[in-house]
Amino acid sequence: MGLGAIVVMGEAQDGERAGVFPGDASVLSQPFACFDVLGRSTAQRIIERFVRADVDVVTVLQTAVRQDMKAPFTAFENVEFRVMRDAGEGVLQKLRHYSRNGIEHSFLILGNVYAETDLLDFYYFHREARQAATRAVDREGVLDLWVLDCEKAQTQAIDLQHLREAKSSDSSYFIREYVNRLSDPRDLRRFASDLLRGRCATRPPGREVKRGIWIDDGAEVHRRARIVAPAYIGRGSKVMEDTLVTRLSNVEKDCCVNYGTVIEDSSILQNTDIGICLDVCHAVANGNKLLKLDRNVVIEITDPSVMRSNGDTWKQGKDRKWGRNLLPFRRKHERQPTTDLQPATSAPKQRGLQAANLLQG
Amino acid sequence: MSSKSPVIVMEAPEKLNHSEAQAFLAELQPLLQSDRPRVVLDCSQVQHMDSAGIEMLLSCMAEAMKRDGDIKLASLSPASAAILELMRVDRLFEVFDTAEEATRSFQAVASPDVSQSLPWYSAGYGLADLKSAS
Numbered sequence: 001m002g003l004g005a006i007v008v009m010g011e012a013q014d015g016e017r018a019g020v021f022p023g024d025a026s027v028l029s030q031p032f033a034c035f036d037v038l039g040r041s042t043a044q045r046i047i048e049r050f051v052r053a054d055v056d057v058v059t060v061l062q063t064a065v066r067q068d069m070k071a072p073f074t075a076f077e078n079v080e081f082r083v084m085r086d087a088g089e090g091v092l093q094k095l096r097h098y099s100r101n102g103i104e105h106s107f108l109i110l111g112n113v114y115a116e117t118d119l120l121d122f123y124y125f126h127r128e129a130r131q132a133a134t135r136a137v138d139r140e141g142v143l144d145l146w147v148l149d150c151e152k153a154q155t156q157a158i159d160l161q162h163l164r165e166a167k168s169s170d171s172s173y174f175i176r177e178y179v180n181r182l183s184d185p186r187d188l189r190r191f192a193s194d195l196l197r198g199r200c201a202t203r204p205p206g207r208e209v210k211r212g213i214w215i216d217d218g219a220e221v222h223r224r225a226r227i228v229a230p231a232y233i234g235r236g237s238k239v240m241e242d243t244l245v246t247r248l249s250n251v252e253k254d255c256c257v258n259y260g261t262v263i264e265d266s267s268i269l270q271n272t273d274i275g276i277c278l279d280v281c282h283a284v285a286n287g288n289k290l291l292k293l294d295r296n297v298v299i300e301i302t303d304p305s306v307m308r309s310n311g312d313t314w315k316q317g318k319d320r321k322w323g324r325n326l327l328p329f330r331r332k333h334e335r336q337p338t339t340d341l342q343p344a345t346s347a348p349k350q351r352g353l354q355a356a357n358l359l360q361g
Numbered sequence: 362m363s364s365k366s367p368v369i370v371m372e373a374p375e376k377l378n379h380s381e382a383q384a385f386l387a388e389l390q391p392l393l394q395s396d397r398p399r400v401v402l403d404c405s406q407v408q409h410m411d412s413a414g415i416e417m418l419l420s421c422m423a424e425a426m427k428r429d430g431d432i433k434l435a436s437l438s439p440a441s442a443a444i445l446e447l448m449r450v451d452r453l454f455e456v457f458d459t460a461e462e463a464t465r466s467f468q469a470v471a472s473p474d475v476s477q478s479l480p481w482y483s484a485g486y487g488l489a490d491l492k493s494a495s
Binding site: 277278281290295305306 | 412439
Protein backbone atom coordinates (compact mmCIF):
# COMPACT_ATOMS: atom_id res chain seq x y z
CA MET A 1 0.00 0.00 0.00
CA GLY A 2 1.71 3.15 -1.22
CA LEU A 3 1.30 6.80 -0.41
CA GLY A 4 1.89 9.58 -2.88
CA ALA A 5 1.75 13.34 -2.93
CA ILE A 6 0.90 15.92 -5.58
CA VAL A 7 2.04 19.50 -5.15
CA VAL A 8 0.39 21.99 -7.51
CA MET A 9 2.05 25.32 -8.10
CA GLY A 10 1.16 28.10 -10.44
CA GLU A 11 -1.84 29.88 -11.77
CA ALA A 12 -4.20 29.60 -8.85
CA GLN A 13 -1.86 31.53 -6.63
CA ASP A 14 -1.05 34.08 -9.31
CA GLY A 15 -4.69 34.86 -9.82
CA GLU A 16 -5.29 35.24 -6.13
CA ARG A 17 -2.52 37.68 -5.56
CA ALA A 18 -3.30 39.87 -8.58
CA GLY A 19 -4.89 43.10 -7.55
CA VAL A 20 -3.71 42.88 -3.97
CA PHE A 21 -1.18 45.54 -4.69
CA PRO A 22 -2.14 48.20 -7.20
CA GLY A 23 0.47 49.08 -9.76
CA ASP A 24 1.96 45.79 -10.76
CA ALA A 25 0.46 42.37 -10.32
CA SER A 26 3.59 40.61 -11.49
CA VAL A 27 5.77 42.04 -8.79
CA LEU A 28 6.90 38.62 -7.76
CA SER A 29 8.16 36.77 -10.78
CA GLN A 30 7.21 33.33 -9.50
CA PRO A 31 4.72 31.77 -7.07
CA PHE A 32 5.25 32.68 -3.43
CA ALA A 33 6.09 29.09 -2.62
CA CYS A 34 9.21 29.32 -4.80
CA PHE A 35 10.79 32.22 -2.95
CA ASP A 36 13.34 31.45 -0.32
CA VAL A 37 12.21 32.43 3.14
CA LEU A 38 15.04 31.98 5.61
CA GLY A 39 17.12 29.95 3.25
CA ARG A 40 14.56 27.56 1.80
CA SER A 41 11.47 27.96 -0.32
CA THR A 42 8.09 26.97 1.03
CA ALA A 43 7.82 24.44 -1.79
CA GLN A 44 11.03 22.81 -0.62
CA ARG A 45 9.75 22.76 2.94
CA ILE A 46 6.48 21.16 1.81
CA ILE A 47 8.31 18.46 -0.14
CA GLU A 48 10.69 17.82 2.75
CA ARG A 49 7.71 17.23 5.00
CA PHE A 50 6.32 14.66 2.56
CA VAL A 51 9.69 12.97 2.24
CA ARG A 52 10.04 12.84 6.02
CA ALA A 53 6.56 11.30 6.28
CA ASP A 54 7.84 8.42 4.08
CA VAL A 55 5.68 9.30 1.11
CA ASP A 56 6.76 7.03 -1.73
CA VAL A 57 6.56 9.50 -4.57
CA VAL A 58 6.00 13.23 -4.82
CA THR A 59 4.91 14.94 -8.04
CA VAL A 60 5.28 18.68 -8.46
CA LEU A 61 2.83 19.95 -11.05
CA GLN A 62 3.72 23.34 -12.44
CA THR A 63 1.06 25.01 -14.53
CA ALA A 64 3.24 27.66 -16.15
CA VAL A 65 6.82 27.30 -17.21
CA ARG A 66 9.07 29.65 -15.37
CA GLN A 67 12.78 29.90 -15.22
CA ASP A 68 14.52 27.93 -12.50
CA MET A 69 11.29 26.40 -11.25
CA LYS A 70 12.66 22.89 -11.41
CA ALA A 71 15.99 23.64 -9.77
CA PRO A 72 14.89 23.57 -6.10
CA PHE A 73 13.37 20.11 -6.48
CA THR A 74 16.20 18.29 -8.21
CA ALA A 75 17.90 17.65 -4.87
CA PHE A 76 15.12 15.32 -3.74
CA GLU A 77 14.85 11.67 -4.60
CA ASN A 78 11.43 10.34 -5.65
CA VAL A 79 10.34 13.82 -6.65
CA GLU A 80 9.03 14.20 -10.15
CA PHE A 81 8.58 17.61 -11.77
CA ARG A 82 5.95 18.08 -14.48
CA VAL A 83 4.75 21.10 -16.39
CA MET A 84 1.05 20.99 -17.23
CA ARG A 85 -1.20 23.49 -18.92
CA ASP A 86 -4.22 22.48 -16.87
CA ALA A 87 -3.64 21.70 -13.21
CA GLY A 88 -6.98 19.87 -12.85
CA GLU A 89 -6.22 17.56 -15.74
CA GLY A 90 -2.70 17.03 -14.41
CA VAL A 91 -4.02 15.97 -11.01
CA LEU A 92 -6.46 13.49 -12.57
CA GLN A 93 -3.76 12.00 -14.76
CA LYS A 94 -1.44 11.66 -11.81
CA LEU A 95 -4.07 10.01 -9.62
CA ARG A 96 -4.73 7.53 -12.44
CA HIS A 97 -1.03 6.88 -12.74
CA TYR A 98 -0.65 6.42 -8.98
CA SER A 99 -3.60 4.06 -8.88
CA ARG A 100 -2.14 1.91 -11.65
CA ASN A 101 1.16 1.71 -9.82
CA GLY A 102 -0.21 0.53 -6.52
CA ILE A 103 -0.41 3.87 -4.74
CA GLU A 104 -3.79 3.89 -3.06
CA HIS A 105 -3.78 7.28 -1.38
CA SER A 106 -2.24 10.58 -2.21
CA PHE A 107 -1.87 13.94 -0.58
CA LEU A 108 -2.83 16.86 -2.77
CA ILE A 109 -1.62 20.31 -1.85
CA LEU A 110 -1.67 23.61 -3.66
CA GLY A 111 1.73 25.21 -3.29
CA ASN A 112 0.33 28.23 -1.51
CA VAL A 113 -0.35 26.34 1.72
CA TYR A 114 2.26 25.71 4.35
CA ALA A 115 0.92 23.56 7.17
CA GLU A 116 3.02 21.97 9.89
CA THR A 117 0.68 19.12 10.57
CA ASP A 118 1.43 15.47 11.26
CA LEU A 119 0.88 14.14 7.75
CA LEU A 120 0.67 10.52 8.80
CA ASP A 121 -2.00 11.35 11.37
CA PHE A 122 -3.91 13.14 8.62
CA TYR A 123 -3.57 10.07 6.40
CA TYR A 124 -4.82 7.69 9.12
CA PHE A 125 -7.76 10.04 9.79
CA HIS A 126 -8.65 9.89 6.11
CA ARG A 127 -8.37 6.11 5.96
CA GLU A 128 -10.72 5.71 8.90
CA ALA A 129 -13.21 8.16 7.40
CA ARG A 130 -13.46 5.88 4.31
CA GLN A 131 -14.16 8.71 1.90
CA ALA A 132 -12.80 9.73 -1.47
CA ALA A 133 -11.31 12.99 -0.24
CA THR A 134 -10.55 14.47 3.16
CA ARG A 135 -9.85 18.15 3.34
CA ALA A 136 -7.75 19.90 5.94
CA VAL A 137 -9.16 22.87 7.80
CA ASP A 138 -7.80 25.21 10.41
CA ARG A 139 -9.45 27.78 12.61
CA GLU A 140 -9.62 30.22 9.69
CA GLY A 141 -11.39 27.80 7.37
CA VAL A 142 -10.66 25.31 4.64
CA LEU A 143 -7.16 24.74 3.35
CA ASP A 144 -6.01 23.60 -0.07
CA LEU A 145 -4.68 20.35 1.36
CA TRP A 146 -6.35 17.00 0.95
CA VAL A 147 -5.78 13.27 1.20
CA LEU A 148 -7.38 11.47 -1.71
CA ASP A 149 -8.26 7.88 -2.33
CA CYS A 150 -6.79 7.52 -5.82
CA GLU A 151 -9.31 4.90 -6.94
CA LYS A 152 -12.42 6.55 -5.49
CA ALA A 153 -11.41 9.98 -6.71
CA GLN A 154 -11.49 8.64 -10.26
CA THR A 155 -14.73 6.72 -9.98
CA GLN A 156 -16.46 9.69 -8.36
CA ALA A 157 -14.92 12.04 -10.95
CA ILE A 158 -13.52 14.36 -8.32
CA ASP A 159 -11.50 17.12 -9.90
CA LEU A 160 -9.49 20.02 -8.53
CA GLN A 161 -12.24 22.56 -9.16
CA HIS A 162 -14.74 20.41 -7.30
CA LEU A 163 -12.35 19.89 -4.41
CA ARG A 164 -11.62 23.60 -4.03
CA GLU A 165 -15.28 24.57 -4.05
CA ALA A 166 -16.27 22.05 -1.39
CA LYS A 167 -16.87 23.45 2.07
CA SER A 168 -15.59 21.95 5.27
CA SER A 169 -17.54 19.12 6.81
CA ASP A 170 -17.47 16.95 9.93
CA SER A 171 -15.11 14.64 8.15
CA SER A 172 -12.54 17.36 7.57
CA TYR A 173 -9.21 17.10 9.32
CA PHE A 174 -8.58 19.93 11.75
CA ILE A 175 -5.05 21.32 11.92
CA ARG A 176 -4.02 22.92 15.18
CA GLU A 177 -0.40 23.50 14.25
CA TYR A 178 1.12 26.39 12.36
CA VAL A 179 -0.49 27.22 9.01
CA ASN A 180 0.31 29.94 6.49
CA ARG A 181 -1.83 30.33 3.40
CA LEU A 182 0.74 32.35 1.42
CA SER A 183 -1.92 34.08 -0.61
CA ASP A 184 -0.56 37.59 -0.26
CA PRO A 185 2.92 39.15 -0.01
CA ARG A 186 2.04 39.93 3.60
CA ASP A 187 1.90 36.18 4.22
CA LEU A 188 5.42 35.84 2.88
CA ARG A 189 6.54 38.50 5.31
CA ARG A 190 4.55 36.93 8.13
CA PHE A 191 6.10 33.57 7.39
CA ALA A 192 9.59 35.03 7.76
CA SER A 193 8.74 36.75 11.03
CA ASP A 194 7.02 33.62 12.38
CA LEU A 195 10.08 31.53 11.57
CA LEU A 196 12.31 34.06 13.31
CA ARG A 197 10.04 34.23 16.32
CA GLY A 198 10.09 30.46 16.62
CA ARG A 199 6.38 30.08 16.00
CA CYS A 200 7.07 27.33 13.47
CA ALA A 201 8.58 23.94 14.07
CA THR A 202 11.37 24.57 11.57
CA ARG A 203 14.37 26.60 12.58
CA PRO A 204 16.31 29.03 10.46
CA PRO A 205 19.42 27.54 8.83
CA GLY A 206 22.98 28.70 9.38
CA ARG A 207 24.84 29.54 12.54
CA GLU A 208 23.03 31.22 15.37
CA VAL A 209 25.91 33.56 16.12
CA LYS A 210 24.03 35.22 18.90
CA ARG A 211 20.65 34.44 20.34
CA GLY A 212 18.14 35.08 17.56
CA ILE A 213 20.68 36.03 14.89
CA TRP A 214 21.22 33.45 12.17
CA ILE A 215 23.98 33.89 9.64
CA ASP A 216 24.10 31.42 6.78
CA ASP A 217 27.22 30.07 5.07
CA GLY A 218 29.37 32.58 3.23
CA ALA A 219 27.48 35.63 4.47
CA GLU A 220 29.64 38.63 5.24
CA VAL A 221 28.64 41.16 7.83
CA HIS A 222 30.77 44.21 8.33
CA ARG A 223 31.90 44.76 11.88
CA ARG A 224 30.21 48.14 11.88
CA ALA A 225 26.90 46.73 10.72
CA ARG A 226 24.32 46.32 13.45
CA ILE A 227 22.01 43.37 13.46
CA VAL A 228 19.26 43.30 16.02
CA ALA A 229 17.76 39.92 16.89
CA PRO A 230 15.83 38.16 15.64
CA ALA A 231 17.20 38.41 12.14
CA TYR A 232 18.53 36.22 9.35
CA ILE A 233 21.30 36.89 6.83
CA GLY A 234 21.26 34.44 3.95
CA ARG A 235 23.94 32.47 2.18
CA GLY A 236 26.53 34.57 0.38
CA SER A 237 24.92 37.89 1.29
CA LYS A 238 26.83 41.00 2.19
CA VAL A 239 25.83 43.48 4.82
CA MET A 240 28.02 46.53 4.54
CA GLU A 241 29.17 48.99 7.15
CA ASP A 242 26.85 51.24 9.13
CA THR A 243 23.79 49.28 8.10
CA LEU A 244 21.05 48.26 10.47
CA VAL A 245 19.00 45.09 10.08
CA THR A 246 16.28 45.02 12.69
CA ARG A 247 12.77 44.00 13.73
CA LEU A 248 12.44 40.47 12.37
CA SER A 249 14.07 41.22 9.06
CA ASN A 250 15.51 38.63 6.73
CA VAL A 251 18.05 39.14 4.00
CA GLU A 252 17.95 36.12 1.72
CA LYS A 253 20.80 34.56 -0.24
CA ASP A 254 23.14 36.53 -2.49
CA CYS A 255 21.83 39.93 -1.49
CA CYS A 256 23.77 43.05 -0.69
CA VAL A 257 22.69 45.70 1.77
CA ASN A 258 24.84 48.70 1.18
CA TYR A 259 26.39 51.36 3.33
CA GLY A 260 24.17 53.15 5.83
CA THR A 261 20.91 51.46 4.87
CA VAL A 262 18.27 50.43 7.39
CA ILE A 263 16.27 47.23 6.90
CA GLU A 264 13.40 47.24 9.36
CA ASP A 265 10.56 44.73 9.55
CA SER A 266 11.31 43.75 5.96
CA SER A 267 12.20 40.80 3.78
CA ILE A 268 14.88 41.20 1.16
CA LEU A 269 14.31 38.40 -1.30
CA GLN A 270 17.15 36.56 -2.99
CA ASN A 271 19.51 38.31 -5.43
CA THR A 272 18.48 41.80 -4.44
CA ASP A 273 20.92 44.66 -4.04
CA ILE A 274 19.86 47.55 -1.84
CA GLY A 275 21.72 50.84 -2.33
CA ILE A 276 23.23 53.23 0.13
CA CYS A 277 21.49 55.19 2.90
CA LEU A 278 17.96 53.92 2.31
CA ASP A 279 15.15 53.11 4.69
CA VAL A 280 13.50 49.82 3.78
CA CYS A 281 10.70 49.52 6.32
CA HIS A 282 7.64 47.24 6.42
CA ALA A 283 8.42 46.00 2.95
CA VAL A 284 9.29 43.07 0.74
CA ALA A 285 12.07 43.87 -1.72
CA ASN A 286 12.54 41.75 -4.80
CA GLY A 287 15.08 42.95 -7.37
CA ASN A 288 14.10 46.47 -8.32
CA LYS A 289 10.59 46.13 -6.95
CA LEU A 290 9.51 47.13 -3.50
CA LEU A 291 6.22 46.08 -1.96
CA LYS A 292 5.35 48.54 0.76
CA LEU A 293 3.12 46.56 3.03
CA ASP A 294 2.08 49.50 5.18
CA ARG A 295 1.06 51.60 2.18
CA ASN A 296 -0.30 48.75 0.12
CA VAL A 297 1.67 49.76 -2.92
CA VAL A 298 4.32 48.37 -5.24
CA ILE A 299 7.03 50.64 -6.54
CA GLU A 300 9.42 49.82 -9.31
CA ILE A 301 12.80 51.46 -8.93
CA THR A 302 14.35 52.35 -12.25
CA ASP A 303 17.61 53.62 -10.79
CA PRO A 304 19.90 50.60 -10.33
CA SER A 305 21.96 52.45 -7.75
CA VAL A 306 18.92 52.41 -5.45
CA MET A 307 17.70 48.84 -5.90
CA ARG A 308 18.34 46.16 -8.45
CA SER A 309 18.36 42.46 -9.09
CA ASN A 310 21.79 40.89 -9.24
CA GLY A 311 20.53 37.51 -10.44
CA ASP A 312 22.63 37.20 -13.59
CA THR A 313 25.78 38.92 -12.45
CA TRP A 314 25.86 37.04 -9.15
CA LYS A 315 25.58 33.71 -10.90
CA GLN A 316 28.36 34.60 -13.29
CA GLY A 317 30.49 35.77 -10.40
CA LYS A 318 31.58 38.83 -12.35
CA ASP A 319 30.04 41.48 -10.19
CA ARG A 320 30.58 39.91 -6.80
CA LYS A 321 31.77 43.17 -5.39
CA TRP A 322 28.64 45.17 -5.29
CA GLY A 323 28.62 48.66 -6.60
CA ARG A 324 31.26 48.23 -9.26
CA ASN A 325 28.93 49.73 -11.82
CA LEU A 326 27.20 52.06 -9.45
CA LEU A 327 28.08 55.16 -7.55
CA PRO A 328 31.84 55.65 -7.62
CA PHE A 329 32.19 56.38 -3.91
CA ARG A 330 30.92 52.91 -3.08
CA ARG A 331 34.26 51.51 -4.12
CA LYS A 332 35.88 53.32 -1.26
CA HIS A 333 33.67 51.49 1.21
CA GLU A 334 34.25 48.18 -0.46
CA ARG A 335 37.92 48.44 0.28
CA GLN A 336 37.07 48.61 3.95
CA PRO A 337 37.64 45.30 5.63
CA THR A 338 34.55 43.15 5.60
CA THR A 339 34.94 40.12 7.76
CA ASP A 340 33.26 36.80 7.91
CA LEU A 341 31.18 37.10 11.00
CA GLN A 342 32.86 35.63 14.01
CA PRO A 343 30.93 33.85 16.74
CA ALA A 344 29.64 36.13 19.43
CA THR A 345 32.31 34.98 21.81
CA SER A 346 35.14 36.47 19.79
CA ALA A 347 36.24 39.77 21.22
CA PRO A 348 35.71 42.84 19.08
CA LYS A 349 38.71 44.97 18.32
CA GLN A 350 39.36 47.50 20.99
CA ARG A 351 38.65 50.58 19.00
CA GLY A 352 35.63 51.73 20.88
CA LEU A 353 32.01 51.27 19.95
CA GLN A 354 32.54 52.18 16.32
CA ALA A 355 34.75 49.23 15.67
CA ALA A 356 32.77 46.71 17.66
CA ASN A 357 30.61 44.16 15.97
CA LEU A 358 27.27 45.52 17.02
CA LEU A 359 25.27 42.38 16.93
CA GLN A 360 22.66 42.60 19.59
CA GLY A 361 20.82 39.73 21.10
CA MET B 362 9.11 93.77 10.30
CA SER B 363 8.11 90.75 8.29
CA SER B 364 7.19 90.77 4.65
CA LYS B 365 4.68 87.98 4.06
CA SER B 366 4.76 86.57 0.56
CA PRO B 367 1.67 84.78 -0.73
CA VAL B 368 1.44 81.02 -0.61
CA ILE B 369 2.07 79.66 -4.07
CA VAL B 370 0.66 76.31 -5.11
CA MET B 371 2.57 74.63 -7.93
CA GLU B 372 1.45 71.48 -9.61
CA ALA B 373 4.33 69.07 -10.01
CA PRO B 374 4.61 67.33 -13.39
CA GLU B 375 3.58 63.76 -14.05
CA LYS B 376 7.18 62.63 -14.24
CA LEU B 377 9.77 63.89 -11.84
CA ASN B 378 12.77 62.46 -13.64
CA HIS B 379 15.98 64.19 -14.66
CA SER B 380 14.72 66.23 -17.64
CA GLU B 381 11.30 67.08 -16.22
CA ALA B 382 12.76 67.95 -12.84
CA GLN B 383 15.22 70.37 -14.44
CA ALA B 384 12.45 72.09 -16.37
CA PHE B 385 10.26 72.26 -13.30
CA LEU B 386 13.08 73.64 -11.20
CA ALA B 387 13.70 76.38 -13.78
CA GLU B 388 10.03 77.27 -13.52
CA LEU B 389 10.13 77.26 -9.74
CA GLN B 390 13.39 79.13 -9.35
CA PRO B 391 12.02 82.70 -9.65
CA LEU B 392 9.45 81.96 -6.96
CA LEU B 393 12.13 80.71 -4.63
CA GLN B 394 14.14 83.90 -5.09
CA SER B 395 11.51 85.97 -3.28
CA ASP B 396 11.72 86.80 0.40
CA ARG B 397 10.34 83.99 2.57
CA PRO B 398 9.00 81.88 -0.26
CA ARG B 399 6.00 79.79 0.75
CA VAL B 400 5.41 77.08 -1.79
CA VAL B 401 3.04 74.14 -1.85
CA LEU B 402 3.91 71.42 -4.35
CA ASP B 403 0.76 69.65 -5.42
CA CYS B 404 2.01 66.16 -6.29
CA SER B 405 -1.36 64.71 -7.27
CA GLN B 406 -0.26 64.28 -10.90
CA VAL B 407 3.08 62.70 -10.11
CA GLN B 408 3.21 59.18 -11.49
CA HIS B 409 6.92 58.64 -11.62
CA MET B 410 9.65 59.95 -9.40
CA ASP B 411 13.32 59.06 -9.40
CA SER B 412 16.41 60.23 -7.56
CA ALA B 413 16.72 63.29 -9.84
CA GLY B 414 13.21 64.32 -8.81
CA ILE B 415 14.07 63.89 -5.17
CA GLU B 416 17.25 65.88 -5.63
CA MET B 417 15.16 68.65 -7.16
CA LEU B 418 12.83 68.65 -4.16
CA LEU B 419 15.79 68.86 -1.81
CA SER B 420 17.43 71.72 -3.70
CA CYS B 421 14.09 73.58 -3.70
CA MET B 422 13.84 73.05 0.03
CA ALA B 423 17.39 74.26 0.58
CA GLU B 424 16.72 77.32 -1.54
CA ALA B 425 13.51 78.12 0.34
CA MET B 426 15.19 77.66 3.71
CA LYS B 427 17.99 80.02 2.74
CA ARG B 428 15.36 82.72 2.43
CA ASP B 429 13.52 81.71 5.58
CA GLY B 430 10.71 80.13 3.60
CA ASP B 431 9.42 76.60 3.29
CA ILE B 432 8.15 74.06 0.81
CA LYS B 433 5.30 71.73 1.68
CA LEU B 434 4.08 68.72 -0.23
CA ALA B 435 0.46 67.86 -0.89
CA SER B 436 -1.55 65.03 -2.44
CA LEU B 437 1.29 62.54 -2.60
CA SER B 438 0.34 59.21 -4.10
CA PRO B 439 1.17 56.15 -1.98
CA ALA B 440 3.93 55.25 -4.45
CA SER B 441 5.54 58.70 -4.25
CA ALA B 442 5.24 58.65 -0.47
CA ALA B 443 6.89 55.24 -0.42
CA ILE B 444 9.79 56.48 -2.56
CA LEU B 445 10.30 59.49 -0.30
CA GLU B 446 10.31 57.18 2.69
CA LEU B 447 12.74 54.79 1.05
CA MET B 448 15.12 57.66 0.31
CA ARG B 449 14.70 59.09 3.82
CA VAL B 450 13.34 62.34 2.49
CA ASP B 451 9.80 62.12 3.83
CA ARG B 452 10.75 63.43 7.25
CA LEU B 453 12.25 66.59 5.76
CA PHE B 454 8.94 67.82 4.40
CA GLU B 455 5.57 68.57 5.84
CA VAL B 456 3.14 66.45 3.86
CA PHE B 457 -0.58 67.18 3.57
CA ASP B 458 -3.46 65.31 2.02
CA THR B 459 -4.58 68.29 -0.06
CA ALA B 460 -3.07 71.51 -1.37
CA GLU B 461 -5.73 73.47 0.55
CA GLU B 462 -4.62 71.96 3.82
CA ALA B 463 -1.02 72.75 3.04
CA THR B 464 -1.92 76.35 2.17
CA ARG B 465 -3.93 76.69 5.35
CA SER B 466 -1.03 75.40 7.37
CA PHE B 467 1.09 78.29 6.11
CA GLN B 468 -1.60 80.78 7.02
CA ALA B 469 -2.34 79.22 10.38
CA VAL B 470 1.15 79.87 11.59
CA ALA B 471 1.23 83.47 12.59
CA SER B 472 4.78 84.05 11.61
CA PRO B 473 6.58 85.12 14.75
CA ASP B 474 8.82 87.90 13.76
CA VAL B 475 11.91 86.02 14.73
CA SER B 476 14.45 86.97 12.18
CA GLN B 477 17.59 85.03 11.49
CA SER B 478 19.62 87.72 13.22
CA LEU B 479 18.50 86.34 16.58
CA PRO B 480 20.28 83.30 17.99
CA TRP B 481 18.23 80.09 17.83
CA TYR B 482 17.79 79.68 21.55
CA SER B 483 16.08 83.01 21.99
CA ALA B 484 12.97 81.86 20.11
CA GLY B 485 11.51 79.91 23.00
CA TYR B 486 14.00 79.96 25.78
CA GLY B 487 16.25 82.51 27.25
CA LEU B 488 19.89 81.65 27.56
CA ALA B 489 19.41 81.69 31.32
CA ASP B 490 16.71 78.99 31.03
CA LEU B 491 19.05 76.78 29.09
CA LYS B 492 21.79 77.24 31.62
CA SER B 493 19.51 76.47 34.52
CA ALA B 494 18.17 73.39 32.75
CA SER B 495 21.63 72.06 32.28
